[in-house]
Amino acid sequence: xxxxxxxxxxxxxxxxxxxxxxxxxxxxxxxxxxxxxxxxxxxxxxxxxxxxxxxxxxxxxxxxxxxxxxxxxxxxxxxxxxxxxxxxxxxxxxxxxxxxxxxxxxxxxxxxxxxxxxxxxxxx
Amino acid sequence: xxxxxxxxxxxxxxxxxxxxxxxxxxxxxxxxxxxxxxxxxxxxxxxxxxxxxxxxxxxxxxxxxxxxxxxxxxxxxxxxxxxxxxxxxxxxxxxxxxxxxxxxxxxxxxxxxxxxxxxxxxxx
Amino acid sequence: xxxxxxxxxxxxxxxxxxxxxxxxxxxxxxxxxxxxxxxxxxxxxxxxxxxxxxxxxxxxxxxxxxxxxxxxxxxxxxxxxxxxxxxxxxxxxxxxxxxxxxxxxxxxxxxxxxxxxxxxxxxx
Amino acid sequence: xxxxxxxxxxxxxxxxxxxxxxxxxxxxxxxxxxxxxxxxxxxxxxxxxxxxxxxxxxxxxxxxxxxxxxxxxxxxxxxxxxxxxxxxxxxxxxxxxxxxxxxxxxxxxxxxxxxxxxxxxxxx
DNA sequence: GTGGTCTAGACCACT
DNA sequence: GTGGTCTAGACCACG
Numbered sequence: 024x025x026x027x028x029x030x031x032x033x034x035x036x037x038x039x040x041x042x043x044x045x046x047x048x049x050x051x052x053x054x055x056x057x058x059x060x061x062x063x064x065x066x067x068x069x070x071x072x073x074x075x076x077x078x079x080x081x082x083x084x085x086x087x088x089x090x091x092x093x094x095x096x097x098x099x100x101x102x103x104x105x106x107x108x109x110x111x112x113x114x115x116x117x118x119x120x121x122x123x124x125x126x127x128x129x130x131x132x133x134x135x136x137x138x139x140x141x142x143x144x145x146x147x
Numbered sequence: 148x149x150x151x152x153x154x155x156x157x158x159x160x161x162x163x164x165x166x167x168x169x170x171x172x173x174x175x176x177x178x179x180x181x182x183x184x185x186x187x188x189x190x191x192x193x194x195x196x197x198x199x200x201x202x203x204x205x206x207x208x209x210x211x212x213x214x215x216x217x218x219x220x221x222x223x224x225x226x227x228x229x230x231x232x233x234x235x236x237x238x239x240x241x242x243x244x245x246x247x248x249x250x251x252x253x254x255x256x257x258x259x260x261x262x263x264x265x266x267x268x269x270x271x
Numbered sequence: 272x273x274x275x276x277x278x279x280x281x282x283x284x285x286x287x288x289x290x291x292x293x294x295x296x297x298x299x300x301x302x303x304x305x306x307x308x309x310x311x312x313x314x315x316x317x318x319x320x321x322x323x324x325x326x327x328x329x330x331x332x333x334x335x336x337x338x339x340x341x342x343x344x345x346x347x348x349x350x351x352x353x354x355x356x357x358x359x360x361x362x363x364x365x366x367x368x369x370x371x372x373x374x375x376x377x378x379x380x381x382x383x384x385x386x387x388x389x390x391x392x393x394x395x
Numbered sequence: 396x397x398x399x400x401x402x403x404x405x406x407x408x409x410x411x412x413x414x415x416x417x418x419x420x421x422x423x424x425x426x427x428x429x430x431x432x433x434x435x436x437x438x439x440x441x442x443x444x445x446x447x448x449x450x451x452x453x454x455x456x457x458x459x460x461x462x463x464x465x466x467x468x469x470x471x472x473x474x475x476x477x478x479x480x481x482x483x484x485x486x487x488x489x490x491x492x493x494x495x496x497x498x499x500x501x502x503x504x505x506x507x508x509x510x511x512x513x514x515x516x517x518x519x
Numbered sequence: 520g521t522g523g524t525c526t527a528g529a530c531c532a533c534t
Numbered sequence: 535g536t537g538g539t540c541t542a543g544a545c546c547a548c549g
Binding site: 283 | 523524526527528532533534
């Protein structure tokens with residue numbers, strides 16, 4: 024992997040987000056074991072404590088659960104995963120809406136713009 | 148200001164993007180003078196050449212024009228600015244669509260999600 | 272080669288012009304690889320950055336395209352090359368017209384003069 | 396003035412060309428006195444001998460004549476000036492034709508291109 | 520002062 | 535090896 028971090032956001036949150044996306048997109052299946060804290064830390068060249076904090080955060084959100092001595096696993100509760108998906112989507116949507124508003128777009132124009140982009144991507 | 152740069156994207160491109168947003172949102176009005184290359188460079192703690200390259204890029208896109216010995220100014224052609232707005236919006240939309248697709252959203256669900264987020268933001 | 276540069280024009284622009292002519296005249300075929308930035312720089316005795324800027328300019332005009340780690344290549348889109356030809360020709364024509372006007376030639380006389388020169392060159 | 400010299404051409408020839416243009420365009424009238432060799436040399440930052448050689452060349456071509464102790468003057472023979480005009484024009488035309496041929500233009504296309512450029516310059 | 524250009528030298532990501 | 539980017543520092547032409 025070798026991730027690049029955005030200096031504006033806490034690294035642990037970016038690590039959590041990364042796993043959130045892996046889980047939502049199915050690249051990490053329900054019940055699957057996440058890489059160990061130590062492995063992840065070495066791969067990303069960050070302090071293990073930082074990774075640990077990310078895992079704690081994911082556990083707290085019920086997206087993962089940890090078994091002492093065994094590791095951290097993706098939740099098997101599909102509703103939690105669905106909830107996460109919606110939450111991630113909502114975050115992205117909010118950021119987009121803010122951005123478009125700054126550019127002077129009305130709400131209807133945003134919807135139109137999205138539909139147009141969808142059509143364009145299908146064509147190409 | 149004191150900007151934070153995303154290490155994944157060229158700095159000069161991020162500087163141009165910053166001014167693009169300022170111009171599209173009207174914070175920099177048509178005909179208004181941009182800060183000088185040297186001022187911007189010092190403020191952002193980057194080399195003047197890097198800023199110069201950003202200005203060159205904006206000039207080339209017809210969003211600004213430079214007068215030797217006087218400075219760099221926002222274009223007075225509103226059509227060029229409108230075109231830029233659309234282009235920036237399309238870029239954001241494409242990024243969003245990619246992200247949502249990875250999460251497993253269908254196209255209709257994306258439109259629904261946008262509408263829901265718009266409503267929520269209005270309510271709060 | 273060992274080019275001589277006109278001090279009135281930016282070196283990078285003259286390098287681009289040189290390649291433009293090579294491409295339009297077919298000495299560099301569509302799809303053919305241009306000499307590397309470093310080679311060109313050494314041959315012309317200029318800084319690699321200056322050559323790089325020329326290549327950037329040509330890329331931006333869609334006359335060449337660059338592949339990271341492989342090199343810079345002539346476009347395979349013949350329409351772009353045709354457009355370049357017309358553009359170069361128009362530039363030369365404009366310069367000529369200005370010059371002839373200063374000498375007091377009327378427009379009809381210019382056309383006559385061109386025809387006469389064409390005939391003379393064919394005869395000799 | 397402060398001229399910039401093309402390193403590919405003899406400086407004295409460029410100086411002569413400069414005066415040729417001045418004379419053909421009427422900026423230097425028939426019978427008018429040219430600046431002294433010494434003045435021209437200082438103004439152009441070249442050796443007086445170089446200027447002298449240019450004046451000699453113009454005298455030889457009957458475009459100017461020199462009176463010992465008085466200076467160099469534009470010829471009053473309008474036919475000589477007309478001949479010079481034609482000669483300068485022919486030189487430019489030949490250079491243009493060579494260039495256009497390299498680009499792959501046919502002779503008819505050259506004439507068309509000239510006519511089109513003339514029309515465009517009138518419109519703008 | 521302004522932007523425009525050039526040199527020198529460095530590091531990166533990609534094949 | 536390739537092009538892409540960045541820094542440092544310089545000189546120029548213009549107003």
